Amino acid sequence: MTPSAPPQPATAARPATAPALDVRRVSGALGAEVRGIDLNDLTDAQFDRIHELMLEHLVLFFPDQEKLTPAGHVAFGRRFGEVEVHPFLPKLADHPEITVIEPDKGGKADEWHIDVSFSPSPPIASILHLIDTPSAGGDTMWSNQYRAYETLSEPFREMLEGLTAVHVLKIPPVVEMSAEHPVVRVHPVTGRKSLYVTRMWTSHIPQLTRQESDTVLQHLFEHSEQPAFTLRHRWDPHTVALWDNRVTQHIAINDYQEHRRGQRVTVNGDVPSSNTPRRPEYRRNGDERYYPRRINAKVGY
Ligand SMILES: O=C(O)CCC(=O)C(=O)O
Numbered sequence: 001m002t003p004s005a006p007p008q009p010a011t012a013a014r015p016a017t018a019p020a021l022d023v024r025r026v027s028g029a030l031g032a033e034v035r036g037i038d039l040n041d042l043t044d045a046q047f048d049r050i051h052e053l054m055l056e057h058l059v060l061f062f063p064d065q066e067k068l069t070p071a072g073h074v075a076f077g078r079r080f081g082e083v084e085v086h087p088f089l090p091k092l093a094d095h096p097e098i099t100v101i102e103p104d105k106g107g108k109a110d111e112w113h114i115d116v117s118f119s120p121s122p123p124i125a126s127i128l129h130l131i132d133t134p135s136a137g138g139d140t141m142w143s144n145q146y147r148a149y150e151t152l153s154e155p156f157r158e159m160l161e162g163l164t165a166v167h168v169l170k171i172p173p174v175v176e177m178s179a180e181h182p183v184v185r186v187h188p189v190t191g192r193k194s195l196y197v198t199r200m201w202t203s204h205i206p207q208l209t210r211q212e213s214d215t216v217l218q219h220l221f222e223h224s225e226q227p228a229f230t231l232r233h234r235w236d237p238h239t240v241a242l243w244d245n246r247v248t249q250h251i252a253i254n255d256y257q258e259h260r261r262g263q264r265v266t267v268n269g270d271v272p273s274s275n276t277p278r279r280p281e282y283r284r285n286g287d288e289r290y291y292p293r294r295i296n297a298k299v300g301y
C-alpha cells in the first residue's frame, strides 16, 4: 500500500508572509498599477510596501476596490499621517475628512496643480477613489516633478535654488489663503530635489522683478507639464489612486459631460524644505514692492 497524503487541516493556515503584490509600471515617467491587495484590510507589512512603492513610482493605482468604505478610506489615509479637512470643497456628511470630487458641486480640476499648495503645510499625499466614471473621457494626468527639476540646465537649477514662490488661493468671499515655499524642494524621505511650482496656484517669485517672475514661471509651468514627464490614466469605477503630492502635479481632463464622482482623502505631514538659503526679496526703488499679477479667483483644487 502506498502511503496516503498527510491529513490537511480543515482551514489552511494563513501564510507567514503575504503573497507578493502584482506591480506594473504604467508609463516611462511615473506610476504603477498594484493588484492583489484589499485597501480596507491592510496589514502593517502591506502598508509599508505600499509606502515604498509610492516613493518609487509617485502614483499608484489600485483597481477593483469596490469594498473600500469611507471609514476604510480614512483609515488608509491615517496610516500616512494626519488627514486634512479641505478648506472649501464639499465633504461627505458623516466623514468631513472625505472631500467629494464631483464637477457639479466643486468644479473641474482642469488645470495642472499640486493639491492645496497654497497651505503653509500642503498635503504629502492624496488618495482618490473614483466611484462613478463617464463612459469615455474624464481621464487624469500626473507629471513627475523630480524629472522636471533634473532636466533643467545646471545654471538654471542653480539660480532657482535660492528662490521661493508664493502660492495663492483667493475665492472671495469664501476663502483666501497663501503660502511661500521653496521653488526647489527636497523630499523629506528620499532626499531628492524636485520642482515645486504649479500653474493653478503659484502667483510669483518674490525675489525677482515682476517681469522676470512671470517669464520664469511661465517657462517652469510649460517645462513641468510636458508629455514626456506624464502619465494619463483612464479610470474604471472603483479604482483608487494614491499620489505623492510633494513630487507630482496633476490635471483632470475636461472632455466629458456625463456624471463623474470621486471621494478623496488628503494627508497632511510636512512643510516643504530646501537645502539652500533664501535670497532677499526684490525691492524696486528702495522699499517699493511689486504685486503678483495673477490672482486666482476660480474654484479649483
Ligand atoms: O478628478 C480628478 O481626476 C482629479 C481631481 C483632483 O484634482 C483631485 O482629486 O485632487
Ligand SMILES: [Fe+2]
Residues within 6 Å of the ligand: 109, 113, 114, 115, 250, 301
Ligand atoms: Fe487635485
